[in-house]
Amino acid sequence: MGSVIDGAIEEGSLTEKKPTVVFVLGGPGSGKGTQCANIVQHFGFTHLSAGDLLRAEIKSGSENGTMIQNMIKEGKIVPSEVTIKLLQKAMQESGNDKFLIDGFPRNEENRAAFEAVTKIEPKFVLFFDCSEEEMERRLLNRNQGREDDNIETIRKRFKVFLESSLPVIEHYNAKGKVRKIDAGKPVEEVFEDVKIIFTSNSEKATV
Ligand SMILES: Nc1ncnc2c1ncn2[C@@H]1O[C@H](COP(=O)(O)OP(=O)(O)OP(=O)(O)O)[C@@H](O)[C@H]1O
Numbered sequence: 118m119g120s121v122i123d124g125a126i127e128e129g130s131l132t133e134k135k136p137t138v139v140f141v142l143g144g145p146g147s148g149k150g151t152q153c154a155n156i157v158q159h160f161g162f163t164h165l166s167a168g169d170l171l172r173a174e175i176k177s178g179s180e181n182g183t184m185i186q187n188m189i190k191e192g193k194i195v196p197s198e199v200t201i202k203l204l205q206k207a208m209q210e211s212g213n214d215k216f217l218i219d220g221f222p223r224n225e226e227n228r229a230a231f232e233a234v235t236k237i238e239p240k241f242v243l244f245f246d247c248s249e250e251e252m253e254r255r256l257l258n259r260n261q262g263r264e265d266d267n268i269e270t271i272r273k274r275f276k277v278f279l280e281s282s283l284p285v286i287e288h289y290n291a292k293g294k295v296r297k298i299d300a301g302k303p304v305e306e307v308f309e310d311v312k313i314i315f316t317s318n319s320e321k322a323t324v
């Protein structure tokens with residue numbers, strides 16, 4: 118698997134299967150992380166949250182730490198090069214070949230760079246659709262000590278989602294890859310809908 122994730126095909130590995138990737142997208146607080154935890158338990162995927170990887174990078178004392186911290190505080194999107202390197206490393210270290218990539222790609226730059234570097238196309242894109250009002254309520258009640266769970270940053274994150282992330286969802290929708298979920302319902306009900314998609318993902322859903 119290593120050779121494919123690196124974006125290079127080593128001699129003798131031409132028949133090697135590319136990893137299965139599902140992108141998990143949706144606005145801040147739509148429940149991506151919550152549902153990914155359920156999917157991992159039922160369907161054997163490895164969950165990679167781009168946001169979690171970036172937060173771990175800050176904690177590790179990396180030279181990019183201050184830049185990442187400032188971007189997260191402002192709700193801005195970290196340059197793709199940084200995030201993709203973290204994702205590639207986590208994929209290689211996981212030993213799995215099925216990944217839920219949560220919160221990525223967040224903009225067109227993320228999307229194009231990931232495709233160019235890894236040559237991986239997502240199997241499908243899970244899109245958690247939720248109202249801003251509900252997402253705001255959830256984020257303000259999350260209580261996980263996240264620096265970006267304050268009303269000023271939340272508003273910035275909503276704007277970035279509308280302006281930069283929704284076009285990525287539209288890109289995949291045009292390719293018939295988006296599986297849209299009503300994420301405004303209680304956690305268990307959302308997961309019932311998620312299960313249907315993972316059990317039979319041949320259904321085509323549109324935004
Ligand atoms: N369906 C739901 N109904 C009510 N609360 C929910 C639901 N799903 C998640 N939550 C709660 O909302 C908060 C945000 O959920 P979660 O962290 O999964 O969202 P997220 O999409 O990963 O957000 P972010 O993009 O900020 O990482 C958490 O406190 C979680 O427990």
Ligand SMILES: Nc1ccn([C@@H]2O[C@H](COP(=O)(O)O)[C@@H](O)[C@H]2O)c(=O)n1
Pocket residue numbers: 145166167168169171188189190191192193194195196200219220221222223227265274
């Ligand atoms: N592809 C990404 C994903 C996230 N970020 C930054 O992290 C913040 C938190 O992300 P969550 O998915 O945990 O909500 C996000 O607001 C961005 O600042 C990023 O830059 N690129």
Ligand SMILES: [Mg+2]
Pocket residue numbers: 149150166168220
């Ligand atoms: Mg999350």
